[in-house]
Amino acid sequence: MSDTNPESSNFNALNTDVTESILSLLPIPSLVRFSTVSKLWRSIITSLPPPPPPSSPWLFLFGIHNTSSFHNQSFAFDPLSHSWLRLPFPSLPSLHLVGSDRFLFSTAPRFSFSPILKPHWRPTSPVRFPRINPLLGVFPASSKLILVGGVGSIGGLVNIDDRSPVQIYDSTLDSWELCPPLPEAFRSNAHETLSSALCKRSFYVFDVTSCFISSFSLDTYTWSDVQTLRPPGLLFAFLNSCNDALVLGGMCYSDRGFSFNLWRVEQGSMEFSEIAIMPEALLFGLLVDCEDEDDAHRFTTLKCVGSGNLVYVFNQDGHKKYPACVCDIGVENGKCRWRSLPNLPSPVNKFHKLVTFCSTLSITDVFHSDDAQIGA
Known part of the structure; x- marks a missing residue:
C-alpha cells in the first residue's frame, strides 16, 4: 500500500x-x-450495511462514583477484536442511568436518551410516573420503548412505594401511554431483584430470587399469568433474550457443587433445557481473591447479560476489578464456547454503581449516531 x-x-x-x-x-x-x-x-x-444476525453484541460497563464525577469511567468490550475500549464518560443529566439497544437512558430528574457512542441527550415529555432504575426495553423496528416498575422519586428523594406502573414512550409523537401495572406478585419484592428481556414482542419480567415470571404483550397490552421458572438447584438467575429466544443464566448448587448454567426457555410453556455449563476454572476465575470458599454468598456479586449470540457473565465487585467471561451460544452447530475476557484497561476505579448491558453496534453508530432515533 x-x-x-x-x-x-x-x-x-x-x-x-x-x-x-x-x-x-x-x-x-x-x-x-x-x-x-x-x-x-x-x-x-x-455505507456498510449492518451485520446480519446472529450478531456479536458489545458489553458496556459504566462505573458511577456517587461523590466525584472525576472517578466515573466507561468501557466497552468488542468481541470481534477481543479487546476492551476505554470510552469518554458521557455528561449525564443525573446518576440514574439505564442502557439498552444502542442507547443510554437517564431516568431522573427528567427522562432523556442518547446514542451510546456519541452522547447527545434528548429529553422526552414528562413521564407520567417518574421512576429511578426501572426495567426498560426498546421495541424492535419501532420508535417505542417500555418502562416497568422502578423506585418513585419525589423532589429528588427516593420514595419506596408499591406502585409498579408500566409506561410506553413513542419517540415519534413524544408521548407517554400508561398501561396495566406489573402483577401484584412482583410488587412486594425489591426492584433490584428484577430482571427483564424483550423477546418476540413480549416484555418478560423475572424475579432473580423468587423465580416468578410474567410477560407483557406489546400487541394486546396485557400481562400473562405469573408462573415460576426454577431449574433444579437454582440459587439465582438473570433472564436474557438471545437470537429471538429466552435464555436464563444463573448459579446452581447440586451434588457436583456450584456451577453457572445457561438454559433455553420456551415462551408460553416456560419449559427449559440446559444449553451450557461454565467451565469450573472460568467460574472460580471470576472470584479473584475470594475468601470463604464454602460460602455460597461469594457468588452473589455475579451477574449476566446477553443478546444476539453472546452471554456475558461478570463480577460486580470492584475489589475484584470486575472480571468477566463470555459464552458464544453457537446457533449454527449447537455448540457453546466459553472464554475469559481480558482485564479492564488500567487504572480501574471502584464505583458505587455499575451499569452494564449489551448492545449490537454497527459502524453507522460511530459516524451517524447524533441523529439516531429509538428503534431505528
Missing part, C-alpha cells in the same frame, strides 16, 4: 463490492482507524 497516495493502492483498485466484503469482516475499532486512510475508504465504510 502506498503511504503517500492510498487511493492509488492496489486495495483501492479492487471492485467496490469486493472491498465492502473485506471491510465487513473487520471489527469496528479497525474500521474506525481505516476510515481515516482516504475519503474513498471512509465513504465505503460508512
